[in-house]
Amino acid sequence: MKFNLKVWRQKNANTAGKLVDYTIDQINEDMSFLEMVDVLNDNLVRKGEDPIAFDHDCREGICGMCSMYISGRAHGPQHGATTCQLYMRKFKDGDTIYVEPWRARAFPIVKDLVVDRGAFDRIIAAGGFVSANTGQAQDANNLPVNKDDAEKAMDAAACIGCGACVAACKNASAMLFVSAKVSHLALLPQGEPERNRRALAMVAQMDAEGFGNCTNTGACEAECPKEIKLVNIARLNREYANAAFASETQI
Amino acid sequence: MTGSTKNTNYLLGSSIGRKFLMGLTGLFLVTFLLVHCFINAMVFFDGTGALFNEYAHFMGTNIIIRIMEIGLFAGLLAHIIDGLWLWKLNKDARPENYAYSQPNANSKWYSRSMGLLGTLLLIFLILHLVHFWVPSRITGLAESAVPGVHDLYAEMFTVFANPIIVAIYVLAQFSLGFHLLHGFQSAFQSLGLNHTKYNALIKTVGIGYSILIPFIFALMPIVIYLRH
Ligand code: HEM
Ligand code: SF4
Ligand code: FES
Numbered sequence: 031m032k033f034n035l036k037v038w039r040q041k042n043a044n045t046a047g048k049l050v051d052y053t054i055d056q057i058n059e060d061m062s063f064l065e066m067v068d069v070l071n072d073n074l075v076r077k078g079e080d081p082i083a084f085d086h087d088c089r090e091g092i093c094g095m096c097s098m099y100i101s102g103r104a105h106g107p108q109h110g111a112t113t114c115q116l117y118m119r120k121f122k123d124g125d126t127i128y129v130e131p132w133r134a135r136a137f138p139i140v141k142d143l144v145v146d147r148g149a150f151d152r153i154i155a156a157g158g159f160v161s162a163n164t165g166q167a168q169d170a171n172n173l174p175v176n177k178d179d180a181e182k183a184m185d186a187a188a189c190i191g192c193g194a195c196v197a198a199c200k201n202a203s204a205m206l207f208v209s210a211k212v213s214h215l216a217l218l219p220q221g222e223p224e225r226n227r228r229a230l231a232m233v234a235q236m237d238a239e240g241f242g243n244c245t246n247t248g249a250c251e252a253e254c255p256k257e258i259k260l261v262n263i264a265r266l267n268r269e270y271a272n273a274a275f276a277s278e279t280q281i
Numbered sequence: 282m283t284g285s286t287k288n289t290n291y292l293l294g295s296s297i298g299r300k301f302l303m304g305l306t307g308l309f310l311v312t313f314l315l316v317h318c319f320i321n322a323m324v325f326f327d328g329t330g331a332l333f334n335e336y337a338h339f340m341g342t343n344i345i346i347r348i349m350e351i352g353l354f355a356g357l358l359a360h361i362i363d364g365l366w367l368w369k370l371n372k373d374a375r376p377e378n379y380a381y382s383q384p385n386a387n388s389k390w391y392s393r394s395m396g397l398l399g400t401l402l403l404i405f406l407i408l409h410l411v412h413f414w415v416p417s418r419i420t421g422l423a424e425s426a427v428p429g430v431h432d433l434y435a436e437m438f439t440v441f442a443n444p445i446i447v448a449i450y451v452l453a454q455f456s457l458g459f460h461l462l463h464g465f466q467s468a469f470q471s472l473g474l475n476h477t478k479y480n481a482l483i484k485t486v487g488i489g490y491s492i493l494i495p496f497i498f499a500l501m502p503i504v505i506y507l508r509h
Contacts, residue, residue, distance in 0.1 A: 038380075049380055102383030128381035135374050200384065200393050201371035203296075233297055242374030243296040243367050245395060246467040252387035264475030267297055271473055274291035274298070 031057045031118055034126040035070065037082055043138050049128070059119040063106060064089060064096060066118055067129075083142040089114040091255065094192030098143055099130040104194035104253040112192060112255045132193050134202035136239040149239040150191050150207060157231035158211045160220050173219055183217040186210045188256040195250035195258075201242030206250035208236050209266035210258045216269055226273035230281045233270055296370075299363055304471035306360035307464050311490070313353055318494050321501055328508065330434025331426065338430045341417060361403060368396035391459040392467070398460040405453035412440050441505040450502040454495035461491035 032055045040047025054070050061069075064086050071081035087093040096113035100106035106116045121127065129143065137145040175183075189210035196204050212229055215221030221228070244263060251260045273279055292298040320340060323333040340346050384393060391398065416422050417433055425432035441447055465487030469475065474483075 036381075099379060099382075102379065102381045103386055107386075130379055130381070133375055133377055133379055135376050198387055200375075200388075202374040203371075205296075230291075233295055237296050240374060241296075242371040243299060244471075245300075245367070245371070245392070246463075246470045247388040247392040249384065249387040260470065261475050261477075264470050264473045266473075267300070267471060268473035270291075270295075270297045271301065274295075 031059055031123045033057065036128045038130045039142055040139055042141055057118055061118050062114050063116040064114050083144045085144050086114060091115045092190060094190035097132045097145060097193055099132060099197055101127055104197040105255055110255055110257050132197040134196050136241050137193060137196065147193050152239065153208060153232050153235045156235035157228035162223060175218060179217045183214050186213040186262055189258050190256055192255060194253050194255060196241065198249040198253035200247060201245055203244045204236050204241040205244040205263050206254060206258055208232050209262035212266045212269055213262040226277040226279035227281060229269040229273040230279060234281060299367060300471040302359060302363050304468035306356045307468045309356045310360060311465065314494055318497050322497060324501060325504060333434050334425045334430050334432060337433045364396065364399050392463040395460060395463060398456045401456040402460060437505055441502045442509055447502040447506045451499045454499040458491050458495035465490055
């Protein structure tokens with residue numbers, strides 16, 4: 031297969047970037063999008079040019095590193111998939127494909143397609159954990175959790191922190207990510223002691239990082255590779271209301 | 282962690298708090314529109330306008346309603362200021378836009394255009410207040426056949442003699458309809474009321490409201506224009 035690529039090239043955070051045209055040929059339809067970029071980079075290196083910088087790690091849809099805004103969509107046109115799980119057969123031969131980095135004030139560009147998602151780490155550090163020492167793995171039924179809650183917590187825990195929700199949202203809001211992390215722990219007994227503090231602290235950090243305000247457009251849910259649902263955002267809103275207006279917790 | 286008071290401005294000082302305010306004021310306006318629509322619908326049932334004038338007289342003179350009117354202006358103002366503020370904050374959250382984007386693949390255009398639809402509504406509201414609220418409450422209107430009762434219907438009759446004004450009123454209802462098509466269910470989501478038991482109801486009532494209320498409002502200027 032043959033493609034015309036328009037890739038965002040930017041030296042570093044302080045210089046302006048621009049879209050650069052590349053053409054690439056002899057791409058196998060079963061290559062992943064990242065493998066296609068590997069081939070392109072190989073060509074560039076052979077020509078003595080600077081290869082395109084992009085993030086990746088696991089290449090199996092679990093690490094959340096491979097952030098790319100492809101053909102106007104976060105992680106491209108494949109529903110429920112990261113860039114590493116997007117295959118070239120999803121495109122038509124001869125397609126023109128735009129490749130841009132995540133765009134958000136809170137995700138500054140490091141180089142080309144690489145952005146700094148440290149803001150997510152700082153949100154987690156603000157409260158996305160349980161500080162009680164849990165010791166060794168317990169006997170499975172020691173701590174009874176109702177099946178329904180366990181399922182919901184597990185679904186929320188599937189979030190890989192990829193940032194596609196922020197990238198797709200017109201407001202660059204991180205609500206889906208934060209709501210997944212808050213929901214995951216709020217639904218389980220282990221999360222109970224720090225429940226109020228967590229909701230307040232993580233939301234405060236999210237705001238401080240400069241993410242936008244959620245307006246419920248649903249773009250995040252539609253683009254999330256792990257299919258995290260909007261109900262989590264409603265749950266976060268409830269958790270926040272309870273912590274802010276009903277509990278005595280202050281941060 | 283304990284005892285210290287870093288940020289206690291949970292309403293206006295946080296993104297979620299600002300959305301609570303947005304949802305609360307939005308639903309408050311939704312309630313107001315229902316009453317407003319019901320009262321104005323009296324013009325359909327009485328071609329002389331006497332029935333409408335009677336209801337309008339009650340709304341204009343009843344002390345409880347007059348106090349609520351202050352609340353209404355405050356709520357509307359809070360909604361507008363908070364809305365425009367959110368719009369600005371959200372624009373700032375993405376300083377550089379995508380060169381190529383396909384937002385229709387993941388969301389509805391009207392859900393992304395609440396600020397624009399709201400601004401159109403605001404422009405319409407100013408015009409609307411100048412047409413009816415200002416003469417009724419400030420500059421004064423002529424008496425109707427019933428002594429002591431304003432002839433607000435006559436004012437309507439005059440305003441809607443102009444087909445351009447009629448067209449503006451009808452078009453404004455489209456802004457309202459789309460604003461509510463997203464806003465109605467969005468307000469419940471903002472308030473954390475997204476629940477498997479009630480979602481279908483919220484959705485259905487929201488769609489019904491967003492179509493029916495603007496439709497009835499749009500019918501009023503048309504019907505009155507046709508009575509000339
Ligand atoms: C009678 C008039 C109006 C009604 C019934 C109404 C209703 C609503 C409702 C129910 C919401 C959803 C709240 C939420 O998502 O939590 C909303 C949001 C909003 N409204 Fe209004 N509104 C009206 C007028 C206006 C006006 C005049 C503006 C002017 C600028 C405006 C701007 C906005 C904005 C920016 C949002 C937030 C967008 C979002 O959250 O997606 N609205 N409105
Ligand atoms: S909620 Fe979904 S899109 Fe957002 S960071 Fe988590 S996995 Fe990625
Ligand atoms: S490289 Fe790990 S999710 Fe794509």
